[in-house]
Amino acid sequence: MRKHLGLYPGGEATTVFAEELKEYDVSKGTISLPWNKELPTELIQTIARWCYKEYKKDSIDDDGAY
Numbered sequence: 796m797r798k799h800l801g802l803y804p805g806g807e808a809t810t811v812f813a814e815e816l817k818e819y820d821v822s823k824g825t826i827s828l829p830w831n832k833e834l835p836t837e838l839i840q841t842i843a844r845w846c847y848k849e850y851k852k853d854s855i856d857d858d859g860a861y
Contacts, residue, residue, distance in 0.1 A: 799827040802839065804846050812842055 799820070806824035809816060815838055820827040826842075828834060 802826040
């Protein structure tokens, strides 16, 4: 039986949000959220928005195309 939900935002994201993630198990860019706690939806949204902005930059070619 699974005991957690895994999120995989990458190592840079887990470093940036280390303070907010201190009560969760974090390893190599992975966040483990236990099933027996309420999901931190606001934190998940914040990390997702950060990832979108951060990684979007890396996916744009010199001509501006994705």
